[in-house]
Structure formats: structure tokens, C-alpha cells
Amino acid sequence: MTKSLQTLKDSMVVVSNTTPIISLSSVGQIQLLNALFHEIYIPDAVYLELKAKKGFGYKEVDFDFFKRVSVEGNIYKSFLLNQLDLGETETILLAKELNSDLVLIDENIAYRIAKNSELKPFRTLSILLLAKEKGLITKCQPIVEEMILKGRWYSERVYKLFLEKAGEI
Numbered sequence: 630m631t632k633s634l635q636t637l638k639d640s641m642v643v644v645s646n647t648t649p650i651i652s653l654s655s656v657g658q659i660q661l662l663n664a665l666f667h668e669i670y671i672p673d674a675v676y677l678e679l680k681a682k683k684g685f686g687y688k689e690v691d692f693d694f695f696k697r698v699s700v701e702g703n704i705y706k707s708f709l710l711n712q713l714d715l716g717e718t719e720t721i722l723l724a725k726e727l728n729s730d731l732v733l734i735d736e737n738i739a740y741r742i743a744k745n746s747e748l749k750p751f752r753t754l755s756i757l758l759l760a761k762e763k764g765l766i767t768k769c770q771p772i773v774e775e776m777i778l779k780g781r782w783y784s785e786r787v788y789k790l791f792l793e794k795a796g797e798i
Contacts, residue, residue: 644670645733646720647678647686649753652735655685655779656772661760662733663694670696670727672719685779701726713739724748754783754791761795769795 643666650671653659662669671690676697679686689695700722713721717739724732724743731751732743743750753776757769766772770792777783783791792798 641666641731642670642727642729643668643731643733644672644720644724644727644729645675646735646739647675647716648735649733649756650675650679650690651684651686652753652776652781653756654689655781656775658757658760658766658772659686659689659692661756661765663692664765665756665759665763666731668694668696669733670698670723670729672698672700672716672723674715674719678716698723698727713742721746721748753781754787758791758795768797770797 643662645662649662650659653661676690676695679690700719702722713736717734717736720732720734721739721743723729725746725748730749732748733753733756734740734743734750735752740750740752754769754773757766757772760766761769773781773783773788773791789798
């Protein structure tokens with residue numbers, strides 16, 4: 630039986646790249662990940678990327694619900710590194726190794742590679758939509774606007790489509 634987002638959060642395997650952690654940390658919403666998914670697996674490269682400087686996500690990545698895991702296999706690593714950074718590469722490899730239900734990843738190329746690798750990529754905006762559906766937040770727009778103020782960029786088209794999907798315009 631295929632797992633879906635309706636599955637109990639305790640049984641989901643979710644792997645995250647750096648950007649969703651930074652984005653949610655920047656607006657004080659990192660606990661949404663814990664509330665929605667219970668545990669979030671991160672590869673070593675993501676952990677080290679977040680610890681490289683004291684910015685958003687630096688402290689949060691040490692919260693108990695983040696589980697740091699080393700990637701076992703490196704068979705496709707050099708191939709992926711031709712198009713992705715190390716964090717994105719290890720995120721996709723770890724998601725494959727763990728047979729994850731979701732991979733939290735925002736960057737377009739990494740998202741497409743994850744999808745083509747038969748993973749289920751999930752972006753930060755999708756996390757906010759799910760949080761709204763589950764009643765964890767009442768509105769997405771103020772959170773996204775704050776993320777933008779903190780340095781996150783979305784095209785006007787993506788922003789408007791997202792707000793329509795969220796029922797907020």
C-alpha cells in the first residue's frame with residue numbers, strides 16, 4: 630500500500646535539503662516540520678551547510694526532530710554533483726536510500742531530478758499549504774511575505790498562483 634500525506638506523521642520518512650529549513654527558520658515556523666512529519670532526516674552535507682555560519686537554521690538544525698544521517702552509497706554522487714550542490718546531491722541520495730515518502734527541496738533543478746528519480750519532492754510553499762490544511766496556521770500570505778523580507782525570492786507568478794491555491798486571493 631502506498632503511503633500518502635494522510636498517513637500518520639510518525640510513519641513518514643521525510644528527508645530535507647537546506648532551503649526549507651532556512652526558509653521556515655527565518656520566520657519562526659520551523660516547528661511546522663515537527664508538527665507535520667515528526668522526524669526530518671538530513672544528510673551530513675545539509676547539516677554542515679547549516680552550521681557553516683550562524684544564520685537561519687544554525688540553531689534549529691540541532692532540534693531533536695532533525696536526524697542527521699550519513700549517505701551510504703556514492704555511486705551517483707559525482708553524476709549529481711555535475712548539476713547540484715553537495716547538499717542537494719546528498720539529500721536526493723539519502724531520500725533514495727531511505728525510500729522516503731517526501732523529499733523537502735526547493736531548487737528547480739534538484740526538484741526535477743528528485744521527481745525524475747521517482748521521489749516525491751515537496752517545496753516550502755507546499756509545507757505551508759499542508760500546515761494550513763491541518764489547521765496549524767490560518768494564513769500563508771503573511772508567512773511568505775516575511776520569508777521574502779528575510780531574503781527568500783519567488784517570482785510574481787509563483788507567488789500569485791500559491792496565494793490562489795491557498796484561497797487567499
